Amino acid sequence: MPVLIRHRPAGMTTELYDQISPPLIESIKQQPGFILRVSFVDANGFCAAELWETQEEHDVWFNENVVPNVPAEITQEVIEVHSLVQP
Numbered sequence: 001m002p003v004l005i006r007h008r009p010a011g012m013t014t015e016l017y018d019q020i021s022p023p024l025i026e027s028i029k030q031q032p033g034f035i036l037r038v039s040f041v042d043a044n045g046f047c048a049a050e051l052w053e054t055q056e057e058h059d060v061w062f063n064e065n066v067v068p069n070v071p072a073e074i075t076q077e078v079i080e081v082h083s084l085v086q087p
Helices: 014-029 055-066
Strands: 003-009 034-042 045-052 074-080
Touching: 003 055, 014 034, 014 045, 014 055, 034 055, 045 055
Parallel strands: none
Antiparallel strands: 003 045, 003 074, 034 045
16 A cells, blocks of 8 residues: 655755755656655645655665755654545
């Protein structure tokens, strides 16, 4: 079942995200299991949310690509998706 993972990097701004994300975005597009990514600012600050086919596929990509390249502590919330509709 797919998972929605919300990433909340401490102190992240949209400007900093725009500076550091381009190579990560190119990498994530090629990853098995990746479905969709959105980023936004809400009452809790900056958030990047992703849909993946499995949490394991996310974790492999995240640990290899984000952890060594993003200068922020990132909290994650994993939500099991009940249903997913794609065009």
